[in-house]
Amino acid sequence: xxxxxxxxxIILILLFLGSTAFAARIEISAPGEQxxxxxxPRLVSMGVGSVQPAVAAEFQQVLQGDLELSGLFDLVNPxxxxxxxxxxxxxxxxxxFQQWRILGAExxxxxxxxxxxxxxxxxxxxxxxxTQRLLTxxxxxxxxxxxxxIAHTFxxxxxxxxxxxxxxxxxxxxxxxxRTGHKELYLMDVDGHxxxxxxxxxxxxxxxxxxxxxxxxxFTSYSKDNPDLYRKEVYTxxxxxxxxxxxxxxxxxxxxxxxxxxITLSKDKNSEIYLIGTDGTIHxxxxxxxxxxxDPSWSPKGNKIAFxxxxxxNPNVFIVDIRTLEVSRLTYEGxxxxxxxxxxxxxxxxxxxxxxxxxxxxxxxxDGTDERQLxxxxxxxEHPRWSPDGxxxxxxxxxxxxDKSIWVMRADGTxxxxxxxxxxxxxxxxxxxxx
Amino acid sequence: xxxxxxxRLVVMLFALTLLASGCAxxxxxxxxxxxxxxxxxxQQEAPAVVVEESVTEMAPAYDAAAVAKxxxxxxxxxLEMIHFDFDQYTLTEAAKATLVSNAGLLRAAPxxxxxxxxxxxxxxxxxxxxxxxxxxxxxxxxxLVSLGVSVGQLNVISYxxxxxxxxxxxxxxxxxxxxAAFKVKR
Amino acid sequence: xxxxxxQRWQQLQSVFEPGFKKMLLISVxxxxxxxxxxxxxxxxxxxxxKPPVYRVNLVNKIVKNPQAGRPEAAPVKxxxxxxxxxxxxxxxxxxxxxxxxxxxxxxKPEPVKxxxxxxxxxxxxxxxxxKxxxxxxxxxxxAVSQAxxxxxxxxxxxxxxxxxxxxxxxxxxxxxxxxxxxxxxxxNKITSPITDAPVGVLDGKGDEAGxxxxxxxxEFIQQQWSFAKYQAAGNPEAEVKMFYSAEGTLLHYKFxxxxxxxxxxxxxxxxIVKSKQLDQTLPEAMEFHIFxxxxxxxxxx
Numbered sequence: 001x002x003x004x005x006x007x008x009x010i011i012l013i014l015l016f017l018g019s020t021a022f023a024a025r026i027e028i029s030a031p032g033e034q035x036x037x038x039x040x041p042r043l044v045s046m047g048v049g050s051v052q053p054a055v056a057a058e059f060q061q062v063l064q065g066d067l068e069l070s071g072l073f074d075l076v077n078p079x080x081x082x083x084x085x086x087x088x089x090x091x092x093x094x095x096x097f098q099q100w101r102i103l104g105a106e107x108x109x110x111x112x113x114x115x116x117x118x119x120x121x122x123x124x125x126x127x128x129x130x131t132q133r134l135l136t137x138x139x140x141x142x143x144x145x146x147x148x149x150i151a152h153t154f155x156x157x158x159x160x161x162x163x164x165x166x167x168x169x170x171x172x173x174x175x176x177x178x179r180t181g182h183k184e185l186y187l188m189d190v191d192g193h194x195x196x197x198x199x200x201x202x203x204x205x206x207x208x209x210x211x212x213x214x215x216x217x218x219f220t221s222y223s224k225d226n227p228d229l230y231r232k233e234v235y236t237x238x239x240x241x242x243x244x245x246x247x248x249x250x251x252x253x254x255x256x257x258x259x260x261x262x263i264t265l266s267k268d269k270n271s272e273i274y275l276i277g278t279d280g281t282i283h284x285x286x287x288x289x290x291x292x293x294x295d296p297s298w299s300p301k302g303n304k305i306a307f308x309x310x311x312x313x314n315p316n317v318f319i320v321d322i323r324t325l326e327v328s329r330l331t332y333e334g335x336x337x338x339x340x341x342x343x344x345x346x347x348x349x350x351x352x353x354x355x356x357x358x359x360x361x362x363x364x365x366x367d368g369t370d371e372r373q374l375x376x377x378x379x380x381x382e383h384p385r386w387s388p389d390g391x392x393x394x395x396x397x398x399x400x401x402x403d404k405s406i407w408v409m410r411a412d413g414t415x416x417x418x419x420x421x422x423x424x425x426x427x428x429x430x431x432x433x434x435x
Numbered sequence: 436x437x438x439x440x441x442x443r444l445v446v447m448l449f450a451l452t453l454l455a456s457g458c459a460x461x462x463x464x465x466x467x468x469x470x471x472x473x474x475x476x477x478q479q480e481a482p483a484v485v486v487e488e489s490v491t492e493m494a495p496a497y498d499a500a501a502v503a504k505x506x507x508x509x510x511x512x513x514l515e516m517i518h519f520d521f522d523q524y525t526l527t528e529a530a531k532a533t534l535v536s537n538a539g540l541l542r543a544a545p546x547x548x549x550x551x552x553x554x555x556x557x558x559x560x561x562x563x564x565x566x567x568x569x570x571x572x573x574x575x576x577x578x579l580v581s582l583g584v585s586v587g588q589l590n591v592i593s594y595x596x597x598x599x600x601x602x603x604x605x606x607x608x609x610x611x612x613x614x615a616a617f618k619v620k621r
Numbered sequence: 622x623x624x625x626x627x628q629r630w631q632q633l634q635s636v637f638e639p640g641f642k643k644m645l646l647i648s649v650x651x652x653x654x655x656x657x658x659x660x661x662x663x664x665x666x667x668x669x670x671k672p673p674v675y676r677v678n679l680v681n682k683i684v685k686n687p688q689a690g691r692p693e694a695a696p697v698k699x700x701x702x703x704x705x706x707x708x709x710x711x712x713x714x715x716x717x718x719x720x721x722x723x724x725x726x727x728x729k730p731e732p733v734k735x736x737x738x739x740x741x742x743x744x745x746x747x748x749x750x751x752k753x754x755x756x757x758x759x760x761x762x763x764a765v766s767q768a769x770x771x772x773x774x775x776x777x778x779x780x781x782x783x784x785x786x787x788x789x790x791x792x793x794x795x796x797x798x799x800x801x802x803x804x805x806x807x808x809n810k811i812t813s814p815i816t817d818a819p820v821g822v823l824d825g826k827g828d829e830a831g832x833x834x835x836x837x838x839x840e841f842i843q844q845q846w847s848f849a850k851y852q853a854a855g856n857p858e859a860e861v862k863m864f865y866s867a868e869g870t871l872l873h874y875k876f877x878x879x880x881x882x883x884x885x886x887x888x889x890x891x892x893i894v895k896s897k898q899l900d901q902t903l904p905e906a907m908e909f910h911i912f913x914x915x916x917x918x919x920x921x922x
Contacts, residue, residue, distance in 0.1 A: 023862060023908040023909060023910040024834070024835045024838075024907060024908070024909050024910065025909075025910050025911075025912070026835060026838065026839045026842075026909050026910070026911045026912065027839075027911075027912040027914070028839060028842060028843045028846065028911060028912070028913050028914075029914055029915070029916040029917040029918075030843070030915060030916070030917035030918040031843065031846040031847055031848040031888070031892075031915075031918065032843040032844035032845065032846050032847070033844075033846065033847035033848075034847075034848070034849055034850060034918065035847065035849050036847050036848070036849055036852075036888075037847060070851060071849065071851045072849040072851050072852060073849070106847055106891055128887070128891065130890075130891040130894045130895055131887075131890060131891060131894055162852060162884055163851065163852045163854075163884050164854065164882070164883055164884055165854075183597070204594070204597045204598075206561065206565075206597075207561070207562065222594075222597075225592070226592065227565065227592075227593070247569060247591075247593075248565055248566065248569055248593060250562055250565050251562045264562065264565075264566065266566065266569050269573055270570075271565075271566035271569065271570075292563060292566040292567060292570065293566075294560075294562040294563050294565070294566045295560065295562045295563065308560070308562070308563055310522075310563075314522075315522075315559075315560070315563050336559065338559070338560035338562075338563050339560050339562070352560070354558070354559065357558055382560065391851070400604055402602075402604065410851070428561075
């Protein structure tokens, strides 16, 4: 009996090994489809309060814009939707997944809204059509005017669910616009909507940057006849001068922890990069060279700063180690490389290069390898800034005709999209952190 | 590759010599005396400054107040802007000549305070241009001081590419916009 | 407590021959040497037997002994069906010389996005009976294309009305949609760089025009797999075992190794569920050990 048992065991093992040995090995080294087919029927009225198709339409438009920018999806043509598109179906058991599967959808957004006394409630679900599972569900309540924000917030949630990292769509863009005739500071949504004027200096306002911690901006203004660094609280509007050294106080950039600001000062008759505290006191001088040193940009770890210097003749990007003050050169190609922006993921540094009077945006690794050109064609593309998740770049485009606008694209240069309104004369965008 | 490094070296050497010769510290050198004939002999010791002084100060009568007022007016009206080459803050010969004349006006009117504004053309990055504009303003200031203008009269500010005088996007406009201009403060 | 054990140990030792300990030690060492040598650089491991990567035209028949040829070649047309008989032997001989040269086309990130329904439906994509379902009469087709041309709103209204009237109408439309999607998937098919190439596999030694089951399944599952490069982080890799019956039905599957990247693993689950039923039968029940990764999607520096 014992022997029999042992034999059986051995035979089973052999069988198991044998069967694995016979399994045909296959390697699939890329998906057949490089986008996720997504169906996004309109929000359905949940029956409470009034039916407001405009709310559903606006929600749809905002969410769709965000999702298209993400590059993750291939949207199923709404014209082919079948009967399930008109049903609310917030529970998986209420949904006829087969209908969606026929259309080729693999993911499905279902949602309903209700409006009563100025308040809007939106229920949203993201389903996996194939496995018929709920991937994420949210219920948002807000004022009617918040519908865009709700859509952006849910877009962030969808990206979290499908990539493991939240999207940046509910953040803000600060930028400079000359639409009043003066360069002033403005704020807008990531899709260019809801723009709001933040300063009225009637002077020259330049180079905004967001605090990563607080809802606060810094920028340079000539309001007091010197390019001084200002701080402004976004919601209270409170404003103060942070650095008013003689000469330039420009290009202020908050450190990743928000405790220090890298800035270009020229108090000693030459532009150098300094670290100052959030109270304006100088903590450390980072460069010491008779050439021009400007445009600091922090590494996400906060231990290095990329900057622009013409110490080797032409403006090029260099990196200084904050602790050792060791300077190394990053860019060698081209003759005019400026406005570095270190990706929050740390892997790349974006910058703009001028060739024949036209700027284009490039990325390069910290070690100077893998340089890639992201933008092409006419019009100068400058001032790249990363989204807080490193997925997207925002930048300004200066068409030779004088039209200045702000654009956004994916980190690999695809999906470029103008977000400024026509003839708005916008430039110098900066992306907020996740508030 | 080696070719380009050689050309680069040559260019750098050339630039160095230019810098050395054009360095604003000793304006003595080859000021093609706009006002004065004996420029060549002056090269050794006598600063051009002295000669000019006599020219401007000789003219008016000795009514001090009237003289000062006239000089102030002259300075306010007569200070001319200078221009720069692309991505450069070294003074061109033409610029130096203009500054010599400006220096004369300023020395005659020591009570006039002047703001030297450094400007750039629209090409290039804004921040870099702000620094470049400042370098231009400072080069201008240093040269004027070397010509005997009191430091206390001179202030500098850089506007980078923010305030073009010609908003067009062509070579002529850019040449006009790369400048150091003088604003008289009372 | 310890003493009895010690005693036993001593007893045991006394039983052994004097040189036994040494022998044992050497034996153990020798045995250890085998894995050590195996993992040493002396034995270069064929880590994963990487099969050649090429695209397969899924209309090609699965055969047991595929001939030399190209798996992505178009299926032999009626005309060609007659021909193979007179020239079955001369063909394979000159071709293999030509064929091995072009590197098998890797599944490049194709920008082709198969929209389930293009705005302008192609009039009658090749009547290929992928699904064995008989084609519905040509009559309903114009109805669908008309509806598509209408605006969304109109269509929705139309649909509502139609639904209330007939449930069967709906079913028929679904069928058409399915057929269209399938037909479109078909039209996205890979085309061979060499025209008139014989259908087969690159290393085929058999004599049947068709593709191997492995090549077919590889292509089939790959086509079911949707994953965006913007979802990826790092180099996720996963291994799945899939057991198919001879009828081409997935009997069961098992993740041998998950990638740890949730989005990646979920996309594989979707691909597997979509591959529940192959479009063709297999020569026999088969097991596949599939390695999923993104080597050919993520760009290298």
